[in-house]
Amino acid sequence: MREVVERMAAHFRDRKPERIVGVESRGFLLGAPLAYELGVGFVLVRKPGKLPAEKIRVEYELEYGRDALEIHVDAIEPGQRVLIVDDLLATGGTMEAAARLVTQLKGRIIGFAFLIELAFLGGRRKLGDYEVLSLVTYDE
Numbered sequence: 001m002r003e004v005v006e007r008m009a010a011h012f013r014d015r016k017p018e019r020i021v022g023v024e025s026r027g028f029l030l031g032a033p034l035a036y037e038l039g040v041g042f043v044l045v046r047k048p049g050k051l052p053a054e055k056i057r058v059e060y061e062l063e064y065g066r067d068a069l070e071i072h073v074d075a076i077e078p079g080q081r082v083l084i085v086d087d088l089l090a091t092g093g094t095m096e097a098a099a100r101l102v103t104q105l106k107g108r109i110i111g112f113a114f115l116i117e118l119a120f121l122g123g124r125r126k127l128g129d130y131e132v133l134s135l136v137t138y139d140e
Contacts, residue, residue: 001033004030004115004135005030005033005034005037006037007135008030008034008085008113008133008135009034009037009038011113011133012038012083012110012111012113012133013038015081015083015110015111015131016081016110017038017040017081017082017083017110018040018041018080018081018082019035019040019041019042019043019075019076019080019081019082019083019107020032020034020035020038020040020041020042020043020082020083020085021043021044021045021071021076021082021083021084021085021098021102022042022043022044022045022085022086023045023069023084023085023086023094023095023098024044024045024046024047024050024069026086026087026088027045027085027086027087028044029087030085030086030087030113030115031085031086034083034085034113043071043072043075043076043082044071044072044075045069045070045071045098045101046069046070046071047067047068047069047070048068048069048070050070051070051071051072053072053073053074054072054073054074055070055071055072055073056070056071056073056101056104056105057069057070058097058100058101058104059097060093060094060096060097060100061093062093063091063093067094067097068097069094069097069098069101070101071101071102071105073105075105076102076105076106076107077105077106077107078105078106078107079106079107079108080107080108081107081108081110082102082107082108082109082110083109083110083111083112083113084098084099084102084109084111084112084113085112085113085114086098086112086114087114087115087116088114088115088116088117088118089112089114089116089117089118089123089124089132089134090118090121090123091121091122091123091126092121092122092123092124092125092126092127093123093126095112095123095126095127096126096127099112099127099128099130109130110130110131111130111131111132111133112127112130112131112132112133113132113133114132114133114134114135115134115135115136116134116135116136116137116138117132117134117136117137117138118138119134119137119138119139120138120139120140
């Protein structure tokens with residue numbers, strides 16, 4: 001865990017993130033210590049009905065249906081530099097939805113960080129031109 005957090009922090013430190021967004025639920029395990037290491041705020045993106053205060057929601061397509069994610073409306077201030085973190089990049093649908101939440105709050109996404117990427121599923125294509133860091137990549 002220490003090595004993962006240190007490598008992610010070293011990669012993005014110069015980009016000066018102001019918020020780390022962790023996507024439910026394993027993104028919390030990586031995002032929270034990364035936010036601590038960088039000395040910035042941590043923001044939760046959760047499945048519907050789990051956040052207590054006012055929130056916004058986006059729905060997105062999965063391989064097997066639809067799902068939704070939510071974020072508190074006051075979690076990110078306009079213009080704040082945001083790094084989105086999760087354990088796994090597969091098809092990219094969940095990360096694309098998380099990015100839509102951040103941009104709806106007018107946050108500036110500086111990149112995405114993952115422990116593992118399943119490159120053969122092509123999820124990176126859904127993330128546009130943003131910088132993507134994957135510590136372990138599987139090509140097949």
